[in-house]
Amino acid sequence: MSTPEALAQAPSVAPYDALLLLSFGGPEKPDDVVPFLENVTRGRGIPRERLVEVGEHYFGFGGRSPINDQNRALLKEIRADLAAAGIDLPVYWGNRNWDPYLRDAVEEMKRDGVQRAAVFTTSAYSSYSSCRQYRENLADVALEVPDAPRLERLRQYYNHPGFVEPFVDATLDALARLPEELREEAQLVFVTHSIPTAMNDTSGRDGGAYLAQHLSVMAEVASRVEAAAGREFAHELVYCSRSGAPHVPWLEPDVNDRLEELAAEGVRAVVMVPIGFVSDHMEVVYDLDTEAMATAAKLGMAATRASTPGTDPRFVALVRDLLVERAAQERGRQPRRAALGDLPAGPDLCAVGCCANLRESRPAACGVDS
Ligand SMILES: CC1=C(CCC(=O)O)c2cc3nc(cc4[nH]c(cc5[nH]c(cc1n2)c(C)c5CCC(=O)O)c(CCC(=O)O)c4C)C(CCC(=O)O)=C3C
Ligand SMILES: [Fe+2]
Incomplete structure (x- = not known):
């Protein structure tokens, strides 16, 4: 108060x-x-x-x-x-x-x-x-x-410390919830919402920003987790919640498909880190906590899911x-713009053509051209 x-x-x-x-x-x-x-x-x-x-x-x-x-x-x-x-x-x-x-x-x-x-x-x-x-x-x-x-x-x-840091602690917490004997070999599976590859290609000012931003957040979270845990963890980015027609390419691999492959490679424990989501909405509670957890259980893998910032x-x-x-x-000042990792803080106004609408051209507010 x-x-x-x-x-x-x-x-x-x-x-x-x-x-x-x-x-x-x-x-x-x-x-x-x-x-x-x-x-x-x-x-x-x-x-x-x-x-x-x-x-x-x-x-x-x-x-x-x-x-x-x-x-x-x-x-x-x-x-x-x-x-x-x-x-x-x-x-x-x-x-x-x-x-x-x-x-x-x-x-x-x-x-x-x-x-x-x-x-x-x-x-x-x-x-x-x-x-x-x-x-x-x-x-x-x-x-x-x-x-x-x-x-x-x-x-x-996405790269603000108030978004990144909660994922670091959440990942450490999710690691601690794995059976102790498997914790050492656990892999970090970072998860985000799949989008059509064409949508990724037009994301941000120069294209490819959706993927690049996630890779940057993943690298930052993983290196902080490694520093805190005192050891390295294999980590990668996978996707959930694909929709759209089957012939339209979306970002892959799907989390379930990748869990199958990891199990076949002998991986016995994973932590799913849902960096694409600000809170536990349907994609998290269904696609990860229900579906991907069932996949992991079927494969005999130990799995925990890190919490979202919420x-x-x-x-x-x-x-x-x-x-x-x-x-x-x-007001004409030059405030500090907090950002972690290798990408700068994003612009206040989006560039012309940023995150283009692939279906139709429609007015969008808050751009340099609007
Ligand atoms: C990148 C992204 C975010 C993350 C950014 C953000 O958070 O905004 C997000 C969030 C969400 N998406 C949500 C739900 C849905 N998204 C759908 C469909 C789609 N999402 C897409 C992308 C994203 N979606 C895309 C490319 C489609 C295909 C259709 C299209 O091109 O627009 C469909 C249709 C059915 C289906 O196809 O799955 C539903 C029901 C909910 C609510 C969940 C709840 O109820 O808790 C939330 C927060
Ligand atoms: Fe969605």
């Missing part, structure tokens, strides 16, 4: 008068599942069989995705963290695909008199799905809501850090 001392030293967030948490959204009851999937996949050429299959994942969890509850928990922690730092700023929440929708959040912000809000998205890396599509959503809402507040997306944060205090503080950094930038 805000003490007088905290208020006196509070960092400035001017020119912003609100923060918006922008996320994916997920169903909350069985009747939501099909309309949610229709929202997500409208015009995207996802085969019907894949939709039925993904629907089953949601029904298997009572028709309720974990993602909205995780965002509610994050929202609560962001508010507490800002207040503790003496920052008095309203925080709103809106989703791309499910209630509460972005548009409703922006209507509410407008009613409350918000003029200019910073936007934090729950996806850390660069790709059409995780970057430009949110920028398109922001451009759409600016057209749908007359006199909407200005909405300025905060930079991608509401780790360092991840919550990352939100404030990005906000304060960007606010300073907008």
Whole structure:
């Protein structure tokens, strides 16, 4: 809570008068599942069989995705963290695909008199799905809501210490949960969401950013884990949650296929480190904790899964850090831009053509050209 001392030293967030948490959204009851999937996949050429299959994942969890509850928990922690730092700023929440929708959040912000809000998205890396599509959503809402507040997306944060460091501790913790006699030989299997290779090819300013960013985070997490554990670990990047038509190439190998190969090579223990995900949403609780864990069990491998940042205090503080950094930038200062590893902190505004939309050319907010 805000003490007088905290208020006196509070960092400035001017020119912003609100923060918006922008996320994916997920169903909350069985009747939501099909309309949610229709929202997500409208015009995207996802085969019907894949939709039925993904629907089953949601029904298997009572028709309720974990993602909205995780965002509610994050929202609560962001508010507490800002207040503790003496920052008095309203925080709103809106989703791309499910209630509460972005548009409703922006209507509410407008009613409350918000003029200019910073936007934090729950996806850390660069790709059409995780970057430009949110920028398109922001451009759409600016057209749908007359006199909407200005909405300025905060930079991608995959290499921010508040994202990387929780994964280091989580990996050490997951290693400690393996049977002691297998811990020494465990391999680290870093996992992210597969995307079409064509989407990777157009990600970031120069292409290939999605893969390059993950490789950089993997190297950073692995080297910190090795330093803490005092030994090296074999590590590699694999993928989960492939969808799309079978003839369209997506990033590989799939985590399950790779576990089969590792078992055949004699590997008896793995730690899955889901660096592609900010919290334990459906891909994590189904594709990893249910499906990949069953694969490992079938193969007789010991496996644990490292936790995602979720509401780790360092991840919550990352939100404030990005906000304060960007606010300073907008006031003409040159703030420190925290970043770990071999890639620089990402730009505030995306370059022309960054994370291109492969289907159609649509307006996107928060670019140098928008
Ligand atoms: C890179 C990436 C992230 C990570 C970045 C970020 O977090 O934003 C992400 C997140 C998420 N994806 C999610 C759910 C779904 N994604 C789908 C489909 C797709 N995702 C893609 C990519 C990504 N997706 C792609 C290239 C497609 C193909 C269709 C298309 O080109 O757009 C489909 C359709 C069915 C299927 O095909 O699986 C669903 C249901 C949920 C909610 C989970 C929950 O409920 O807890 C979340 C957080
Ligand atoms: Fe997805």
